[in-house]
Amino acid sequence: MSQEPIDAASHLVVRQASKRYGATTVLDRVDLAIRRGELVTLLGPSGCGKTTLLRLIAGLALPDAGTVAIAGRDVTRVPPHRRNVGVVFQNYALFPHLSVAGNVAFGLTVRRRPKADIARAVDKALALVHLDHLAARPISALSGGQQQRVALARALAVEPDVLLFDEALSALDRKLREEMQGEMRRILRDINATAIFVTHDQDEALTMSDRVAVMNGGRIEQLAEPRLIYQRPASLFTLNFVGLSTRISGTVVACDGGIVQVDTKVGRLAATGRFLAGSQVVVATRPEHLRPAAGATGNAVSGRVRAVVFQGSRSLVEVGAGGETLLAELPGQEAALLAPDAEIRLAWPVSETFAFPAPEMAA
């Protein structure tokens, strides 16, 4: 695990946080440290504890054990209204009895700021999300995307120490979601915000954040840059949850200098990793590394084309070999030549092949 040491410069620090509901452990001694201005995503399936972790940071839930510190202040027991956080809720939680401007002004009004300051801050926040022309509208008159922007403006207006997003984009349709991802990233960069996104959408996690924390079973499995999460998954769970992959089980027969030789149903494969001979492992690689082989070096497997899934500029080719399934991502023209059931030989470099403990052993 590539967990970084918690340094003093961190803006938000969660230390050994645990939370149980009845007999269920929702968070299990989680550590998380985020620098000022950093955008971090908590990514994981439902029930992995990501929303609970967000609620602990917001103060909407209290940890059974552990601490939360924001901007150098221990806020573990501080109620939410004195934490200076901004939260964008899943369904936005906009106040239906207030106008757009009323919603954005809310946090400043309860902070008893002077009227002129509030008006200026509201204008600024609404301009930032390009909604200045709708300030007087009632909430019910807005589209989903506009409501999303109001929720963001409302959270931004109080100039919070940390911005928290709970599945904030999941209610939008795909195209709008992608637009908002880009726009939100730009806005957050502009104001140098420190933000945490909770999402189960890996595309959102990979495009929006500086670092991604993959969560599973109440723990952070891996915290790293999006590129590393994808290219160097630290666990079988991360490999499965983020992106597509070919996975073949086998038995380690030799290990030398960080390279293991694994016997599988499709022949002997080499992978990076350190295991004792005799270990049960899963050998895996990403689909873009698989190429139709012409006497190439590295791993190679022969099989038959099972299906070709057209995806625009590229196609996903499913190949069956010895009871295993290989996934290859090929350029469109190349894939167009492949007939179903055709013989094909696929090869990929050893440096892009990983070995993980087989699930039975990991358990």
Added chain:
Amino acid sequence: MTDTALPLVKAPAAPGRERWLAVALAAPALLILLALFALPLAKLLAASVAGPDGPTLAEYAKLLGTPYYLGVIWNSVRLALLTTGIALVIGYPAAFALARARGAVRSALLACLFLPLAASVIVKAFAWTILLRSDGLVNETLLALGLIDAPIRMIFTETALIVGSVNIFLPFMILPIYTVVAQLDPRLMEAAATLGAAPAEAFVRVVVPLTVPGVVAGVALVFSLAVSAYVVPTLLIGERYPTLSTTIAKAYLLARQPTFGAAAGVVLLVIAVATVALSTRLARLGGAR
């Protein structure tokens, strides 16, 4: 406990505390209804079987064994059945029109529903006594139109009773049905049409079953209100049509027969509650289908 000493072993927020808070919030209302509703009902039940020599079912025997009192019970049920039936026939199509209406028309129709609903029952019943008098508006109109030669006697007849009763309880039929119809997805009719159903068939097979919960609620509400109506029969028909309600009131206010009155009250209660319970059951069955 200090904030810094032992940050890792803080007690979790007790889930029991929130539960006690909820109990405390609900307690005043609950206690009031226990003391002023549940307990008096239990006492009434006990009073209905009170006799000089211990518990007796004599009053129930009198109620359910005498043709006169069986007639009284039937009068109440008959009034409720007729009111419910007529209100359903008028209310069901009216609810659809109301749900289709938009803008000012809908506001006007809703106002026509809410104003009578909010208006005093005594005022409305009194108005019907004026309308149905032999020199009242209805007779005058019929005479002027040449439909009748001499005024018809309407007030203090069963017709007057039913007209007044339907008038007063109709909104309770329309509103639950309207609520259900307004929530119907218009695409359901389109879906039925694409599956080959003619409009009439689509209506019968798709819309009618979906409005059953509203109909059941309306029927139960109107029936239980009409079966126990007191002001309406008192003003519109009087002594000629004794109902359970008027009999109960007489037993307490004039005849001083509290045990008999209590027994009649229990019978009325059973009829009203059984209607609601049965309808809830029916609505569940309908919903489970």
Added chain:
Amino acid sequence: MTRPLAILFAWTMALGAALFLLAPLMVIAAASFSPTPVFDLPVGGASLRWYARIGQMDGFWPALSLSLQIAALSTALALALGTLAAIAIAQGRLPGAEAIGTFLVSPLMMPGLVLGIALLQYFRAMGFSAAWSALLLAHLVVTLPYVARTMIAGLSRFDFTLVEAARTLGCTYPGAILKVMVPALAPSFLTAGLFAFLASFDNYPVSIFLTDVRTKTLPIKMLQYIEEAPDPTLAALSTLILGATVILLVASDRLVGLHRMAGTGQ
């Protein structure tokens, strides 16, 4: 062919129902201006003299004042207690919340007359004979279920995330309740209050068993007037009550909208 006919039929029924429902109200208003003592329609000339006589009816002012007191007090108490109970039920932390909700609403399906005689016997057995207090307590049983039903329905649609949102924006917990939950529930609150008040103000079958010679509510007095000597004075009084109801309804409509009340108030 059948479809336009069906639509025509539905509209006929709706307009017919609207006329039928309004008829008694219009007639009573017209009759209150009758120039003669026999409920003539004011065709020849209208007269306001019956309105002048309302105040001279025997026992009118005490009855009106009593009815207003009982309705206002029982509604206020019911709103407070019913709303608290509804919050406990809607948040789902109350054991047996659904059963308790059913119990709180159950007096609604109870014939008023039965409640009246039950309370009469109960109070008598306890030796409790203060008519004013007995009426107030009885009307609390009438109004509380209205409030409970409307507020439980209103709260079940309330998004409790709004309270959390307000807290993260700087509100204390009580502050969040006050600033977010109260305005969002105001329509339900108003609807509940309106219908509870009207139910109490118009109640006859419960009150009749709990009055004494000096303590009579307005509906009891009115029924007595109607049975003794109906004249257009009663129509004038009825019209005034109707007018007040119209004002209440219009005010609620301005504040809430009748359409929303249809969903919660019936």
